[in-house]
Amino acid sequence: MDFALNDDHLALREAVQRFCDGEYPAHERGNVPVPETAARRHAAMADMGLLGLPFDPELGGSGQGPVETMLVAQALGRALGGGAWFSSIVLAGQLLARAGSPAQCTQWLPRVAAGELRLALACSEPQARYHFDDVQTRARRDGAGWVLDGRKSLVLDGDSAELLLVVARTAGERHGPEGLSLFAVDADAPGLSLHGFNTLDGRRAAHVELRGVKVDAGRLVGAEGAAHVLLDETLDRANAALCAEAAGAIEALVDLTTEQLRTRRQFGAPLAKFQVLQHRLADMVIALEQAKSMACAAAMALEVDSVSQRRRLVSAAKVMVAQLGRQVSLAAIQMHGAMGMTEECRVGHYAKRLMAIGQTLGDAHHHLRRFSEQAH
Structure with missing residues (x-):
């Protein structure tokens, strides 16, 4: 793999670093922003083109790939910044861009890139832990449309999103990749309730309950029962971005x-x-240096043809980064002495974020098992 950065990569990294230095002053990093500040930062990211980074130019984006996403994530991780960038763009946005029809992408993605619409992905469930094909939420046909019933847990930034991408089962039993479909559901749809809460690292997530939520046929994203392959790929892309963000936090x-x-x-x-x-x-x-190398390996793995190799490399990176993040966090806190445990010291905020990254979309144990499964 060639890890060399070209001039465009260096320019992008420097531009995002300048943005972070201005929007995330060192003494405020990790603090929960007031709504006005969060909205201003989100709009500024839209103006820089960061919200449209992975989308095609005709959809308001710049069509950038995994390496560019890695550079942005690393700079944001160093500043404990980004807000809903990960949940709305890297996770839900990329899934919509890959699974959605041209009409759906044209309807929603330009607004996402402009900062006018926030997305969130509702894929995990209370009983599933990190097995994203363990889905009890059901979607049944109702005339020309669908009715959704079920519960989703730990929807990142779910209480601030206007549009949720909900994974529901349209066929098959509770376990298994067959029969999973993706639906675009308005956050204010009748029958949908959100319970938002703070996460360990000061960010937001939500539990979602769907009781007889009706959506029309045009809200089925992609082919019926074919969501698993695209979801699996998107989660790998998101985990690669998390590895890069962790490398930035470790650098800080x-x-x-x-x-x-x-x-x-x-x-x-x-x-x-x-x-x-x-x-x-x-x-x-x-x-x-190990974390940076593994983040590079994960980003490059997203462009290989072999699905098994992609899964293997991304999981290897996630295992290493989770372990390294814990190691560096403990060492940094100890070498800061008692002040390392205080709210005023930035070290604790980075440690919390690294701990959250290690648990997001699969912890080290989950990815170690996934890594070993790809070897057979």
């Missing part, structure tokens, strides 16, 4: 810890003079 922790060791004094000397702390910081730097 290394920078914060380096500054702490340079400026904090003990026994009349900077902490950086103590050899044992130098060794621990060196371990953190090595972990950072």
Whole structure:
């Protein structure tokens, strides 16, 4: 694999870093923004073209690929920024772009790219843990349309989205990839209720309940019963972006810890003079390079032809990044001393985000098992 970045990649990375430096000041990173600030940042991302990054130009986007998404995610991770970028664009937006008909994409994606419409993907269920083909939510035909009944859990930014992409079973039993379909459901549809809550890292998610929610035939996204393949690919793309975001957060922790060791004094000397702390910081730097390499491997894997190889590499990256994020977080907190546990110290905010990334769309145990399954 060729990990070299061209001039366009470097320009994109620098532009996003400048955006993050302006919109996410260092002393505010990790704080929950007030609604006005969140709306301003979302609009600014639309103006930069970040909300349309993976969409085709005729849909208001720029048609960029996994490497560009990786660079943006890494810069946002370094600043603990992005808001609903991951949930609305990387997750739900890319799925809609791949599964939707030309009419559906034309109807919704230009508004998403302009920051006028937010999406969320409702695919996981309370009983399923990380098995996204364990679906009890049902969609049955009702004349020319459909009726949806069921529950969805941990819908990222679900309480701020106007349009939900709901995975429901139109055929088959509870387990298995066959018979899964995708529906676009308005968040204010009769019979749909949302329960929003704060996540560990200060972000938002929601549980969704559907009781007799009616949608017309035009809200079936893609072919009936054919959602699993596209969902599997989209989740791999989202996990690759999470790996890149984690690499950015790890880089920030290394920078914060380096500054702490340079400026904090003990026994009349900077902490950086103590050899044992130098060794621990060196371990953190090595972990950072490993995380960056695995994020690159995951991004490049999205463009290979082999589905098995894509799954294997993405899962390998997710396992490594989850482990490295925990390792670096613990080291950074310890080397900051008691202040590393306070709300005012940025280190704890990065540690929480890395912990959340490690649990999102499959933890290390889930992806280690998935990795081993692809070897057979």
